[in-house]
Amino acid sequence: MITLKNLFKYYDNKFQRTYVSKDINLTINEGEFVTVMGPSGAGKSTLLNIIGMLDEPNEGEYYFLDQPAHELKEKKKTEFHRNYVGFIFQAFHLIDEMTVAENIETPLIYKGVKSKERQSMVADMLDRFNMVAKKDLFPAQLSGGQQQLVGIARAIVGKPKLLLADEPTGNLHSEQGKEIMKLLQKLNEEGITIIQVTHNEDFAAYGKRIVRIADGRIESDEIVSSLAQPQLS
Ligand SMILES: Nc1ncnc2c1ncn2[C@@H]1O[C@H](COP(=O)(O)OP(=O)(O)OP(=O)(O)O)[C@@H](O)[C@H]1O
Ligand SMILES: [Mg+2]
Numbered sequence: 001m002i003t004l005k006n007l008f009k010y011y012d013n014k015f016q017r018t019y020v021s022k023d024i025n026l027t028i029n030e031g032e033f034v035t036v037m038g039p040s041g042a043g044k045s046t047l048l049n050i051i052g053m054l055d056e057p058n059e060g061e062y063y064f065l066d067q068p069a070h071e072l073k074e075k076k077k078t079e080f081h082r083n084y085v086g087f088i089f090q091a092f093h094l095i096d097e098m099t100v101a102e103n104i105e106t107p108l109i110y111k112g113v114k115s116k117e118r119q120s121m122v123a124d125m126l127d128r129f130n131m132v133a134k135k136d137l138f139p140a141q142l143s144g145g146q147q148q149l150v151g152i153a154r155a156i157v158g159k160p161k162l163l164l165a166d167e168p169t170g171n172l173h174s175e176q177g178k179e180i181m182k183l184l185q186k187l188n189e190e191g192i193t194i195i196q197v198t199h200n201e202d203f204a205a206y207g208k209r210i211v212r213i214a215d216g217r218i219e220s221d222e223i224v225s226s227l228a229q230p231q232l233s
Contacts (some may be wrong), residue, residue, distance in 0.1 A: 035207030
């Protein structure tokens with residue numbers, strides 16, 4: 001599904017070039033659940049943003065669903081992002097002025113889904129996440145855990161093939177975080193490919209493979225023993 005070849009990302013200023021991704025080579029198959037770990041500033045978000053086509057590499061190749069994303073025009077990339085990728089953020093990134101239902105509906109509008117179908121897809125999500133009673137509330141009227149549920153509902157309402165989660169539990173208490181991890185695990189069982197970034201070793205083991213990044217490079221890439229994996233319940 002995803003192939004990165006000799007990928008580099010850098011930023012130039014007047015005096016020097018700073019590399020934040022260095023010679024990344026990575027293949028991720030459909031159905032995988034990958035955890036990315038590493039110190040702050042190691043380049044984890046950068047990598048996720050490149051994979052999600054929100055950012056682009058300076059050098060190297062990126063194939064997404066067998067298409068050369070590094071060669072695609074901006075418009076085509078936006079289309080790929082809208083149709084195949086869901087993104088969950090640490091800071092939720094909900095729109096404060098929109099209700100829960102409207103937030104969840106937003107990506108479907110961009111995707112061009114008709115109003116009636118949108119309503120039914122949003123209703124399914126509200127139902128699934130037990131948020132029907134909250135649908136007309138604004139994000140500020142929800143707990144952090146509930147806001148992240150809305151963030152996840154919005155990310156998956158369009159049925160993406162790939163779900164990218166950049167520290168989805170970073171702003172949550174550990175119990176809320178665990179709920180979110182269980183939800184990701186369940187979504188993966190249902191077939192969505194997931195790449196998550198986390199600093200939490202316990203949550204890392206929800207993934208089936210851990211890629212560690214240090215100073216822009218992949219340092220290790222290991223399968224998580226099924227014994228270490230929390231059971232889906
Ligand atoms: N627009 C930019 N201009 C210059 N440098 C940038 C830019 N965006 C990111 N960087 C640098 O790239 C490096 C990697 O950033 P990135 O956000 O990918 O780290 P991270 O691994 O996600 O860290 P954290 O765990 O703190 O979220 C950092 O040193 C950052 O300062
Ligand atoms: Mg980050």
